[in-house]
Amino acid sequence: MSIAICPGSFDPITKGHLDIIDRASTIFEKVIVAVAHNMEKKPLFTPQERIEFISDALNDYNNVEIDSFTGLLVDYAKKKNAKAIIRGLRAVSDFEFEIQMALMNRRLHGEIVTAFMAANEKYTYLNSRIIKEIAQLKGDVSKFVTPLVEEQLKKKYMNK
Numbered sequence: 001m002s003i004a005i006c007p008g009s010f011d012p013i014t015k016g017h018l019d020i021i022d023r024a025s026t027i028f029e030k031v032i033v034a035v036a037h038n039m040e041k042k043p044l045f046t047p048q049e050r051i052e053f054i055s056d057a058l059n060d061y062n063n064v065e066i067d068s069f070t071g072l073l074v075d076y077a078k079k080k081n082a083k084a085i086i087r088g089l090r091a092v093s094d095f096e097f098e099i100q101m102a103l104m105n106r107r108l109h110g111e112i113v114t115a116f117m118a119a120n121e122k123y124t125y126l127n128s129r130i131i132k133e134i135a136q137l138k139g140d141v142s143k144f145v146t147p148l149v150e151e152q153l154k155k156k157y158m159n160k
Contacts, residue, residue, distance in 0.1 A: 004028040004084040004115065005077045007036050007069075010050045011043040012149045014131055016123030018057055020088040023117060025064055032080055033058065035068040044132055044156060056148045074109040085112060090119045090127070 006021050010033075024031045035050050045053070047068050054066045069076040077085055085105065087098050095116075102114035119126075126144055135141050135153035142150050 001029045001081075002027075002084075003030045003032065003080060003082040004086050005032050005034050005073070005080065005082045006086040007034045007073050007076075009036050009038055009041055009043060009128070010054060011041070011045055011128050012050065012131065012145060012153065013053050013057060014123070014126050014128060014144055014149075015146075016088065016090070016119055016126040016144075018146075019120045019123060020086065020117050021058065021061075021064065024086045024115075025061055027115075028063075028084065030063050030065065031061075031086070032065045032067055032082065034073075034076060035066070036073070037068065037070045045152070049152065053146065053149050053152070057146045072108065074105045074112055077112050078109055082112060085114045087114055087116050088119050089116050090124045 004024055006024055008017060010017060021031060021033055033054050035047050035054070037047060051066050051068060058064045058066065073085065087102070089095055089098060098116065105112060105114060131141055131144055132153070136157045138157070141153060145153070
């Protein structure tokens with residue numbers, strides 16, 4: 001079975017993330033959306049909340065699994081018998097960082113490849129940090145996230 005890992009912090013998941021996952025699900029027999037526990041970032045949502053948002057958005061997909069992990073991504077991918085890591089690219093600046101990570105991952109576990117997917121042009125400017133900033137300033141994020149994420153962002157920033 002061809003298995004791919006689509007990793008990220010997904011804090012929160014956006015329609016840009018969902019577009020990449022959707023397209024990956026048509027290429028691979030199984031896609032594991034893996035919520036990373038990044039100790040350097042201070043997430044707005046807990047890992048469990050992020051998993052709930054992803055599950056809500058992807059509940060109609062039969063070949064998508066949602067999970068979380070700590071540690072090295074390539075170790076997690078190897079444990080899950082994945083053959084590929086899916087990474088979305090919005091701009092050249094993304095590529096510079098992502099190619100370094102892909103090369104390091106190949107050095108650590110050469111049998112796992114990184115597949116880059118260009119973001120849909122509708123989402124090239126979109127990232128979770130911008131979504132949180134818009135929500136914090138009471139802006140409309142409905143075009144960029146699912147209804148559940150929009151609702152939870154409003155709750156987080158209601159009293160701020």
